[in-house]
Amino acid sequence: MKKILIIFAAFLSQSLAAAGNIQDARKEYDAGNYKNAYDILILEYISLSNEVGEKNNLLDAYRTEIQKLEEEQKRLSARGLQRGAVNEEAERVWKEAWSLQRTAIHEKSGMERDQLLLDAIDLFREITLDYPDTARAAEAQYRIGRLYYRYIGNRKKGYEEFLKFIHSYPYAETKLIKDANKCITEYEKRN
DSSP states (O other), rough: OOOHHHHHHHHHHHOOTTTTHHHHHHHHHHHTOOOHHHHHHHHHHHHHHHHHHHHHHHHHHHHHHHHHHHHHHHHHTTTTTHHHHHHHHHHHHHHHHHHHHHHHHHHHOOOHHHHHHHHHHHHHHHHHHHHHHTHHHHHHHHHHIIIIIIIIOOOHHHHHHHHHHHOOTTHHHHHHHHHHHHHHHHHHHHH
């Protein structure tokens, strides 16, 4: 045990010379209190191991986020967009979808109305797929569910889109989440 303590203390003192506990362990060792020296070193080792584990977890989280950003940047570069232009492009698509939706609901009827609503849904879907990290993405997914459920009359499809909204955007605007949950509950009660 003495030999292990000497090697262990030497290793720790070289790599962690600043640690005050190593000095305490040396004093205990020099005084012949090998068990106390061992306990001090083991506690320091466990503490440092926990810190290393936490830092490794943090590094993994950063690595994952960096990879996501790099993939998004590649995707945007492939489309010829710079990061700042993404929000502008999402906003442009949003305005176009909103305009189609408004025109369909307030000015059209029948098949023409339904086609405009489907066109609006396609544009809202474009936002969720091409610009998922923009401020408009959550509401775009909500709008898809709402248009299917309330205006097109395809309640099953609306229900599915609302579930996707709740799952993908749990921190979306409270009013939207409440309405989506209301429609989900209503659908589940009827079916």
